[in-house]
Amino acid sequence: MSSILSDAVIDQLFRTARTQNGWTSEPVTDAQLKALYDIYKMGPTSGNCQPARVIFVRSAEGKARLLPAMSPGNQEKTKAAPVTAIIGYDLEFYEHLPRLFPHNPAMKDNFAGPGKEGAAQAAAFRNGSLQGAYLMIAARAIGLDVGAMSGFDAAKVDAEFWAGTKVKTNFICNIGHGDPAKVMGRLPRFDFDEINKIV
Amino acid sequence: MSSILSDAVIDQLFRTARTQNGWTSEPVTDAQLKALYDIYKMGPTSGNCQPARVIFVRSAEGKARLLPAMSPGNQEKTKAAPVTAIIGYDLEFYEHLPRLFPHNPAMKDNFAGPGKEGAAQAAAFRNGSLQGAYLMIAARAIGLDVGAMSGFDAAKVDAEFWAGTKVKTNFICNIGHGDPAKVMGRLPRFDFDEINKIV
Numbered sequence: 001m002s003s004i005l006s007d008a009v010i011d012q013l014f015r016t017a018r019t020q021n022g023w024t025s026e027p028v029t030d031a032q033l034k035a036l037y038d039i040y041k042m043g044p045t046s047g048n049c050q051p052a053r054v055i056f057v058r059s060a061e062g063k064a065r066l067l068p069a070m071s072p073g074n075q076e077k078t079k080a081a082p083v084t085a086i087i088g089y090d091l092e093f094y095e096h097l098p099r100l101f102p103h104n105p106a107m108k109d110n111f112a113g114p115g116k117e118g119a120a121q122a123a124a125f126r127n128g129s130l131q132g133a134y135l136m137i138a139a140r141a142i143g144l145d146v147g148a149m150s151g152f153d154a155a156k157v158d159a160e161f162w163a164g165t166k167v168k169t170n171f172i173c174n175i176g177h178g179d180p181a182k183v184m185g186r187l188p189r190f191d192f193d194e195i196n197k198i199v
Numbered sequence: 200m201s202s203i204l205s206d207a208v209i210d211q212l213f214r215t216a217r218t219q220n221g222w223t224s225e226p227v228t229d230a231q232l233k234a235l236y237d238i239y240k241m242g243p244t245s246g247n248c249q250p251a252r253v254i255f256v257r258s259a260e261g262k263a264r265l266l267p268a269m270s271p272g273n274q275e276k277t278k279a280a281p282v283t284a285i286i287g288y289d290l291e292f293y294e295h296l297p298r299l300f301p302h303n304p305a306m307k308d309n310f311a312g313p314g315k316e317g318a319a320q321a322a323a324f325r326n327g328s329l330q331g332a333y334l335m336i337a338a339r340a341i342g343l344d345v346g347a348m349s350g351f352d353a354a355k356v357d358a359e360f361w362a363g364t365k366v367k368t369n370f371i372c373n374i375g376h377g378d379p380a381k382v383m384g385r386l387p388r389f390d391f392d393e394i395n396k397i398v
Binding site: 002003004005009010012013014015017019030033034037038039040041042043044046047048050052053054055056057058059061062090096099100101102122123125126127129130131132133134136137138140141142143144145146148149150170171187188189190192195196197198199 | 369
């Protein structure tokens, strides 16, 4: 039986958690990244397709490859972040479905082959985005902060990091311990009734 | 300072939480749906764009409109679920950016007008999917179970529920208290090194 989690937990995951723009020097270890993956991999995807692919950029060499593709306003914080996750989605995710969804081998046929490219793109992008959200929430669950970014040249990132694959960059997310002094003011949210209905 | 959340919390959100296929008769109240929204609305979206729009289908009349659009395998569980959330994304989300992202009125220009349809579609689908993931994790945080589905006729759902808007259905998710007897066996996940790198 699930319980209602404490306010402190929900604050840490959603309510007081904030997108970070500055970072302390405290590192993020391999063990933390693997612990992070072991949590977010459990989030649901349709047909268990798991299309997200992630490159965690931590070295100075890796950052030097990435920074020229970031928008000017995102370069300094990306350089300062202990880790920058390039979150991609694999357009050929369906090749793994016979293993990931073994009770229904026909699942692959929904996405493989001529005329199925649109279905594969939509499933990869939708489920890869769900997994990106799971990654951010899981990072907060293990005491890390995140700062997601859409301001980058996707074609450049794809060429530099995903060459020779069918993976496309979805979004990029700094991970570490945030500097509270660089957090922006909280922006407004819609009221429930403006955008939702109960019917 | 964030802490590492307890194993029990992470289990409830990710590790022992399971996609549900059967439901008890315990209802989901308006207050629970509004509490759910007040949590997941705080999850980050790019430019604070918040493109997700949700119709929570709870009445018999609402279910009767939805069920013919569900795949045969999803009809019985959708009928039994206390609430079924139709999670859509608004292709005209950018109309709200001057209010949601007031310090940068030019943000709207990235998505509004001729030639920007692809950018608007990608941002709406990516961020609407992130918000769908936040919804599922937030539901688990308040002691509810979820069961997301991609098996439905999106054109039929769009026509029935989003007519006269620019909202498109993303995915559909049952919400309530799951029947543990109807949970499937856990499916495999990739190992870290198969799909991720640290560089």
